[in-house]
Structure formats: structure tokens, C-alpha cells
Amino acid sequence: MTFSDEQVSAISERWMRLDLHIHTPASEDYAEPEVSYLDILRAAAAHQLDIIAFTDHNTIRGYEQFRDELALLERFVQADRCTPEERERYGEYQQLLAQLTVLPGFEFTSHYGSHILALFSPKTPLSVLEAVLLQLGIPAQELKAGSCSISNTKHVTEAYEIIHRAGGIVIAAHVNAHAGVVSESIRFGNSGQSRVAATQSPYLHALEFVHFYASHESYLSPNFYNGQHTYYERPMFCIQGSDAHRISRADADNPESKKVYGVGDRYFEALLPEASFDALKALFNSKQIDKVRVPRRDQKQWEIDNVRLNGDSRHLIARPATEEYLAQAWHDIAALANADGGVLLIGTDGEQNVSPTVISEQIKQLVAQHLDPQPSLSLELMQYQERDVVRIEVKTEELPPYVASNGSVYVRRDDQTHVANREELLQLARRALVRSTMSPLDNGEDLELPRSGVEIVSEQKRNAVWTYEVRDLRTTTGVERDRAQGLWAYAIARHEELRDAKIDLNEDVRWYGRLGVWRTFQQGNRTKYDLIHRDASGVIDHIFYGVSEWGLGEGWRSLLGINDNFGVDLNVNDDHAPISVPRGFTAPLDDAQTDGEDDWMPWGDRKYRWKGRGGLWRIYGNDEKIRFDLAMKNKEDEDFQTFNDVTRxxxxxxxxxxxxxxxxxxxxxxxxxxxxxxxxxxxxxxxxxxxxxxxxxxxxxxxxxxxxxxxxxxxxxxxxxxxxxxxxxxxxxxxxxxxxxxxxxxxxxxxxxxxxxxxxxxxxxxxxxxxxxxxxx
Incomplete structure (x- = not known):
């Protein structure tokens, strides 16, 4: 039997472990400056890694020192001028490098602070890599410094292209954490276009996430980048790395800020034919995202690392097993339930005279006694650095709010548990209302934009003048109210009235599940609508101003009671099912800012085109079967005969x-x-x-x-x-x-x-x- 090259390749592939984000003492913020490069390789081998990368801050100094040490040992051994210790050290290097591939690279700090990993083939001359750093804006005097931050470097998308053209693998580092391209875009309030460019660039190979399975936010979750969202149509390879600034995980009693993880503490797996740069780059250049995976088996340990590194979050809480806390632990469980679930970690330090079994039973009794409805609890005993941890996963099966026996409703605010205020209670009620009115037509799929109207995407105040990012058939930035005309001026005026609390949106909207009709008005002889969409949590996330009837799909027309003759019945029955908003539409060039009007009649039409007595109705079919619908006028009158399905x-x-x-x-x-x-x-x-x-x-x-x-x-x-x-x-x-x-x-x-x-x-x-x-x- 013979095999094709593809079959042979598939047979030889195996799942390999990779940690592509490892620092060395060449980085100025390394936690253990006395560590050797041999120590790093030993740790990588202990974690059964196949490929690692040295990625120091804005320098290749670490990889350079590693190569120099190895070359020096090799010369001494070959010349038989080495000590027994040096010979042993060289032998260990050779043994480790036979099972490990070490890639040169660096972690680049782009303009505005976002980090990018650049990985290269070991065959790449180090002078070429330093030339790339110079091109990225790293000053010559800083090439060996390993500085964490350097000013006036290239912007993110420019850096992607420079690294790509130099032959490198480009990875956006820890995108959902500090100095990640997604987190920074959200923190600075940049437009969605900036986030799309930073995560969908053709020069970008992968996105690196921290706490891979812990994020509950859309843009901050790996699941968001699966190619199923509007503007994010490119499926991305999503990985994780240790970002190690030390050899092994920091001790639980002394976690150094931002330097908790060791080599291989977080890794990903890739299905590769060999542990090489070329094989890895070929995979990242393909669309085979199923050949990359992040194992779940260590996630619960990483979950504890997460809370030690960053403190509590909205969905993750860590507490000691003190008698005082255990009596009130149900407050945190109630708050997690009202946040759609999460995890509570209760740890013992060996001094508390309470067993994990007792903790579990006490928690279950308190929840049953104090919460209505009762969330689902999954309790598990874990070991973390030789200590017992009770892990309680809170899952929600009923609609919020989860109310305490004392009448209070607990929520997570500023990563702490509080009694809900009025606005938070309204938010919970809206979320419950949205979910209770779901229908098969409102299936939670990605929102699609109407084909007419405009939306205010963002706003910014510069020199006392408000400017707006306006999506009118296409997105346009920097729009000022005084320069806007027509529908744009109307949308900005309504937006400012909302922002300044001159009108109350909630008083006027008629809701149908997640969709709402805010205002119906006449412009000339045409009816227009201001339409609202709210997310699964009940938060309003889109307002569409001045949508014309022609821009409404079948579902919207049904919702609004628009009949086939395009008349409107405003007495819409509340039982009408909501519908997803129809797909977007992009404006031609020169009229986007003229008057913003969308007053076309309902679209789509067809007429005969005549030449003499012959008429053409349409051409249709595919390459193999083109067909023509034709007509021929009579000589005596204007009547005609039709000839359909005529072949070429x-x-x-x-x-x-x-x-x-x-x-x-x-x-x-x-x-x-x-x-x-x-x-x-x-x-x-x-x-x-x-x-x-x-x-x-x-x-x-x-x-x-x-x-x-x-x-x-x-x-x-x-x-x-x-x-x-x-x-x-x-x-x-x-x-x-x-x-x-x-x-x-x-x-x-x-x-x-x-x-x-x-x-x-x-x-x-x-x-x-x-x-x-x-x-x-």
C-alpha cells in the first residue's frame, strides 16, 4: 500500500506542547536574575514542552546570551580545554536541545503600550532580528536593555506587517489582559475599527489569551474569534503562554505582583509533523484552527493563579475558611448567581480546625436556607500547593434576581459583593424580562444592522467640541453636530438629548423581547423609525435612527405590522415575535455626508428591456446552464409572446x-x-x-x-x-x-x-x- 504526502504527514503528526512566551534574565523585570539558561531549559523539559521561545522585552539579548554560552562551551569541549563541570554542562545542553526546540524572539511594546510577540527561525541571523527591532522603533542604545516600555515605537498594525515581512510569526500577546490589544482598545475607548484591525490583520498569526476559559466578556473571550461575528469573519488561532518571569510558579505566601507563572505553567498544544519553526508557521498560515487546542486539565489550578495574580473579579472570588466568613459565604454565592454564575474558592491554611466536608455541608445548608430561587452548586475538593481548596461552581437555571431571605439582592460591583442599588435592581429585572420573552425568532444570534438609517457608534470631546463616530451605511469618524446635515443631524441631536438626560428612553420604547420601537414619525410621505436593540443582559447596545421601511427585513416588517402594500399599522400586538435586525448596507462615496437621506421606495424591481420587437427579461443559471427569458412583440399590436428557459x-x-x-x-x-x-x-x-x-x-x-x-x-x-x-x-x-x-x-x-x-x-x-x-x- 502507498500513501500520499498528505497521508504520510497526517500519520507523522502528533500533539506537541508549546510555550511561546518565556522571559529570561535579559528582561529588566525578571523575578529571578540569578537563573541560568540551562535552568530554563530544565524547567521546560520537566513540563514536557516541545517548542519554547525566548521573548524578552524589546530585545533578543537573552537568546543571544544563550547562544553565546552554548557556542563557548562547544569550542572548549571540541578543543578539550574544558573542566569536568563544563563538559557535563555541555552534555546536558545537548540532551535537552535534542528534545526541545528553542525559538528566538522578543516581546515588542508598540505605540500606546500594546504588546506583540515576534518569533523567528533559529536560522535567522541575530543581526537581522536587531535590524527588525530598529525598524520597529527601538533605539540602538536600548537594544540590549530589555526595557519594558519604550516611547515612540511603531503602531500595532504597522508592527504586525514589519515582523511578518521579516519572516516572523506574529502573535498579539495577552490580548485580554493588561497591555493586550483588545483590553487596551476597550480601556482607551477606541473604535471598533481599531479592535478589528488589531485582531483581524492578515499579518497576524495568533491571539494569546490569559485565563483562557475564565473570561465572560465577548471581546475578551477566545470563543468570540471563531469567524462567526460581523467584522470578525477571520477565524483566529487562539493560544495561551506562561509569560514566565521566573522558573516555577511563585509561592502562595509570596506572590510577586504580575510575576506568578513559571516556565510551562500555561501552554497550548498543536498537532505538528515536527517540532520546528517551519512546521509551526505553516500551521498558523493555514486555516486548520482545530489543530490547536488549550487543555482544560490545568484550568482549575490556573483559576487559583488568576485570583492570586489579579484579585477577585466579577465571576471569581477567593476567601479563607474562617468561621466568620463561612457564616456569610452565601452572600457571595447569591452575587455570583445574579452575575450569571461564577466560582467561589474557599481555601484552608492548615490552621483552621474545619474540614472540607464540613465546609461543603455548611455552604449547601446556608444556600438552601437563605436564597430563592436556589442556584445549582457543584462542589469539589482541590489541592493547591499542598493545601485544601473547596471549589464551588455556581450555575444559574432560573431567571434573576436571586433574592436573600432578608429581602436583599446581592450583586458584584467593582469586583466586590454589595447589596444591589436601584439601578442594579432595574438591570436584573430587564435581563429577566428579556430572557422571559425570548422566542424562536429572537435566537440570540449576532446582531445585523438595518439597511438604512444611522447609528452613533462613539463620541469624544476634544477642545470642548463633541465629535461622533457615525455609522451611516458606512462608518465615518470625527463628525461635529454643526457640520452634520439631514438624518445625521437628527441622530446626533437625539443622541445628545439622551446623553444629557433631557429625554427618558425607557418611558417611550415599546419592547418586543430584545428589540424595541422608540419612535415612529413621518418625513414627507414616508414613515421612518427609531429602533432599539438590547443585549442578553437587558442593556441597550444599539440605537438606529431614521430607518426607512425599505431597510427593514421580513421579520422587522412583521414586528411593526407593515403589510405587503407597505402601509403601517401602529397598533402592533405585543405577541409579535422579535426578529434579528437585517444585514448592513454601505453608502456610496460622495453623498454619505450630504443629507443622509434614505428615502428610497422598497427596493428590487424588474422590467423588460426592448430593442425593436425583441425583449429580454432576465439571464440566470450557472456556468454549466445559462438560461434566458425572452419576449417577442406582435407585428399588429403591443402584445407579445414570452420564450422562457432559452439556452445560449x-x-x-x-x-x-x-x-x-x-x-x-x-x-x-x-x-x-x-x-x-x-x-x-x-x-x-x-x-x-x-x-x-x-x-x-x-x-x-x-x-x-x-x-x-x-x-x-x-x-x-x-x-x-x-x-x-x-x-x-x-x-x-x-x-x-x-x-x-x-x-x-x-x-x-x-x-x-x-x-x-x-x-x-x-x-x-x-x-x-x-x-x-x-x-x-
Whole structure:
């Protein structure tokens, strides 16, 4: 029997352990400066690691010293000029390196402080790695310092590309913790676009998480980056590393701040054919995310490390088994239940005269006595550094709030347990209301945006002037109220009234599960809506202003009582099921900030296109079976006969002349899109000159330009949604604005051509006639 190369590779693959985030004494904040590089390798071998990486702060000094020591020992041994101790040391090095692959790298501190891991092949000259550090903005005098923070370095996305182009593996370090790209974007209030760029860059290979299974927040959880969320369509490899600043885990009685973990205390596993840089990079360049996993077997130990390192959190509490605490432990359990669950750790120090069994029984009795309803408890005895720990996992099966026998409701606030205040009680009630009114149509899937209207995404006050990030069919930043017009001005005005507490949103909204109708109003002869969405916790997370009827999907139309004739019945029955918001829509270029109006009639239409007596209704099918629906007028009158499902072979030259339409002489067409290791690139045809451009990388397309718009919309438009086009035979248009329009042409082979940003005033012949058939003003 013979095997293919792929089968042979699969047979030879095995799960390997990797810790790609290890510091050495070359980092200025290393906890044990007396540690040797041999000590680090011994610890890695003790944890059965296969691949490790030295990643000191902004330097390769640690890896350089390791290599120099090894080379010096080798010269002494080969020249027979070594001591017995040196020979033994060299032999141990050789033994360890036979089972361990050590990669050179560094942990780069980018502009604004986010950290990035850069890993390279051991074959890479160290001078090349220092050149990369210089290119990233590390001053020459700092190359050996191992400094934790250096000013005026490259921004995150620039650094990704520089490291990638130098042949490195690029990993965003501890993204959900201090100095991680996600945590920093949330802390500084950066736009969602910044977070998308920092986690979806084509130059980025993986995201490193701390406390891998502990996070309950969307952006801070590895599960969020599975490719199923809008704007985060690229599935990411999610890993963890020790970020070791010492050899072994710090003693429980003396945990040094931020330096708890040792080599291999946190690792991940990868299915690889060999323990090499090339094999690892090939995996990260693939889409086989199932070949990377983070084992759960050590997570409960890491959970205790987490609370020792960072203190209590909303979902994780650690307490001593004192008599005083045990009498009130049910307060924390109630608060965790009202936070949708969590873990309570009760530890003994050997001096308390109480057994874990007694603790468990006492906790269960107190919860049964004091809480209504009772959360589900899973109790487990653990050993942590030779001490007993009772781990109590709190799970919720009933809707909140969980009320105490004394009438109080306990919640987690500022990582502490408190009696709920009025606002927190309202929040719990909203969350319960949302969950109690769920229906099959409101299935909790990712929110999709309406196809019309605008949303205020964020706000910032600069020099006493408020500026806004506005999503109108596309996202635009830096909008000031005085410069906004039309629907944008309306949205900003309503937003400011809410912010300044001039209006009470909760008094006016009619809720249907997680969706709400805030306001219905007339603009001209058209009805518009301000619509609300709230998350699973009952918190309002989206407000859409001025949504037109045409922008509503079937579910929204049903919710609002809009009939097939597009009339509106405002007496919507409360039993109407809520529905997910329809998918987003992106604006053409020049009219996004003119008046913001979306007053188009309900979209999608089709008409015959005639030439003489012949008419074309549509072209449809696939490459193997293209079909044409045709018509022929009678000689005597205007009646006509239809001929449907006609094959390409039956068309005469006269019919082909009807079908063929010359491109307009205005606009731009995407003629090719290519994917490579360097990302995505596009080729464009300038319809005015007919010239085809060289490839443009998507990161080189400046936002707001015609090319960037065409590339972005090209990714959304294909395959063509028939209902999004007004067809005149085989040509059509979509997204019309006052001065420009996007045109569509389906040729005789069934291939769709989209001509973006065509200027209305320059259109001629069939294209001008096409727009004259509908009144879009």
C-alpha cells in the first residue's frame, strides 16, 4: 500500500506542547536574575514542552546570551580545554536541545503600550532580528536593555506587517489582559475599527489569551474569534503562554505582583509533523484552527493563579475558611448567581480546625436556607500547593434576581459583593424580562444592522467640541453636530438629548423581547423609525435612527405590522415575535455626508428591456446552464409572446446584440481579487480610460477613496442579491444617490460586472435610459 504526502504527514503528526512566551534574565523585570539558561531549559523539559521561545522585552539579548554560552562551551569541549563541570554542562545542553526546540524572539511594546510577540527561525541571523527591532522603533542604545516600555515605537498594525515581512510569526500577546490589544482598545475607548484591525490583520498569526476559559466578556473571550461575528469573519488561532518571569510558579505566601507563572505553567498544544519553526508557521498560515487546542486539565489550578495574580473579579472570588466568613459565604454565592454564575474558592491554611466536608455541608445548608430561587452548586475538593481548596461552581437555571431571605439582592460591583442599588435592581429585572420573552425568532444570534438609517457608534470631546463616530451605511469618524446635515443631524441631536438626560428612553420604547420601537414619525410621505436593540443582559447596545421601511427585513416588517402594500399599522400586538435586525448596507462615496437621506421606495424591481420587437427579461443559471427569458412583440399590436428557459446555443446574433451592452464611461470596476501570504489585493479598471491597474493591497487602499469603496463593496456584493437591484433586462442599478450610482451588467455568459461610483451626469445610451425608468428623487 502507498500513501500520499498528505497521508504520510497526517500519520507523522502528533500533539506537541508549546510555550511561546518565556522571559529570561535579559528582561529588566525578571523575578529571578540569578537563573541560568540551562535552568530554563530544565524547567521546560520537566513540563514536557516541545517548542519554547525566548521573548524578552524589546530585545533578543537573552537568546543571544544563550547562544553565546552554548557556542563557548562547544569550542572548549571540541578543543578539550574544558573542566569536568563544563563538559557535563555541555552534555546536558545537548540532551535537552535534542528534545526541545528553542525559538528566538522578543516581546515588542508598540505605540500606546500594546504588546506583540515576534518569533523567528533559529536560522535567522541575530543581526537581522536587531535590524527588525530598529525598524520597529527601538533605539540602538536600548537594544540590549530589555526595557519594558519604550516611547515612540511603531503602531500595532504597522508592527504586525514589519515582523511578518521579516519572516516572523506574529502573535498579539495577552490580548485580554493588561497591555493586550483588545483590553487596551476597550480601556482607551477606541473604535471598533481599531479592535478589528488589531485582531483581524492578515499579518497576524495568533491571539494569546490569559485565563483562557475564565473570561465572560465577548471581546475578551477566545470563543468570540471563531469567524462567526460581523467584522470578525477571520477565524483566529487562539493560544495561551506562561509569560514566565521566573522558573516555577511563585509561592502562595509570596506572590510577586504580575510575576506568578513559571516556565510551562500555561501552554497550548498543536498537532505538528515536527517540532520546528517551519512546521509551526505553516500551521498558523493555514486555516486548520482545530489543530490547536488549550487543555482544560490545568484550568482549575490556573483559576487559583488568576485570583492570586489579579484579585477577585466579577465571576471569581477567593476567601479563607474562617468561621466568620463561612457564616456569610452565601452572600457571595447569591452575587455570583445574579452575575450569571461564577466560582467561589474557599481555601484552608492548615490552621483552621474545619474540614472540607464540613465546609461543603455548611455552604449547601446556608444556600438552601437563605436564597430563592436556589442556584445549582457543584462542589469539589482541590489541592493547591499542598493545601485544601473547596471549589464551588455556581450555575444559574432560573431567571434573576436571586433574592436573600432578608429581602436583599446581592450583586458584584467593582469586583466586590454589595447589596444591589436601584439601578442594579432595574438591570436584573430587564435581563429577566428579556430572557422571559425570548422566542424562536429572537435566537440570540449576532446582531445585523438595518439597511438604512444611522447609528452613533462613539463620541469624544476634544477642545470642548463633541465629535461622533457615525455609522451611516458606512462608518465615518470625527463628525461635529454643526457640520452634520439631514438624518445625521437628527441622530446626533437625539443622541445628545439622551446623553444629557433631557429625554427618558425607557418611558417611550415599546419592547418586543430584545428589540424595541422608540419612535415612529413621518418625513414627507414616508414613515421612518427609531429602533432599539438590547443585549442578553437587558442593556441597550444599539440605537438606529431614521430607518426607512425599505431597510427593514421580513421579520422587522412583521414586528411593526407593515403589510405587503407597505402601509403601517401602529397598533402592533405585543405577541409579535422579535426578529434579528437585517444585514448592513454601505453608502456610496460622495453623498454619505450630504443629507443622509434614505428615502428610497422598497427596493428590487424588474422590467423588460426592448430593442425593436425583441425583449429580454432576465439571464440566470450557472456556468454549466445559462438560461434566458425572452419576449417577442406582435407585428399588429403591443402584445407579445414570452420564450422562457432559452439556452445560449439557440440565440441568434440579433439576440446577442440585444444582450450586449457597452460599459459606461464613468466609474470603476474590480476585475480581479487575489489572496496570498501577504493578504488580499485587487485590480481595478478605470472605465473612463479602460486601463487596468497593478494589484492594490487592501491595507494600502485609503479609506474614503473610490478604490477602497469599490473593493469593500465588491466583497459584499458578490454573488449579486437579485432583490437588491432594479433590473432592466440584464442591466440594473443599486444604491443610487444624487450624483452617482452603482451599475450592474450581466453578460451573455452569466457573468456579473459591477461598475462602482458611476456619475449620473456622464451616463449615456442604455445606462441613462435605465435610470430614467425609475424616479428616485
Amino acid at each position: 446555443a439557440k440565440l441568434t446574433e440579433a439576440w446577442l446584440n440585444l444582450i450586449r451592452v457597452k460599459p459606461p464611461t464613468t466609474g470603476i470596476e474590480v476585475v480581479a481579487m487575489e489572496e496570498s501570504d501577504f493578504g488580499r489585493s485587487f485590480r481595478f479598471r478605470n472605465l473612463r480610460s479602460g486601463e487596468v491597474s497593478d494589484p492594490w493591497r487592501d491595507q494600502d487602499l485609503e479609506q474614503g477613496t473610490v478604490r477602497e469603496y469599490a473593493a469593500r463593496m465588491f466583497l459584499e456584493d458578490l454573488p449579486i442579491d437579485e432583490a437588491a437591484v432594479r433590473w432592466w433586462g440584464n442591466i440594473g442599478y443599486m444604491r443610487p444617490m444624487r450624483s452617482q450610482v452603482d451599475l450592474v451588467y450581466r453578460d451573455e455568459d452569466g457573468v456579473d460586472h459591477i461598475y462602482y461610483a458611476a456619475r449620473r451626469e456622464e451616463l449615456e445610451n442604455e445606462w441613462r435610459e435605465l435610470l430614467e425608468l425609475w424616479d428616485d428623487e
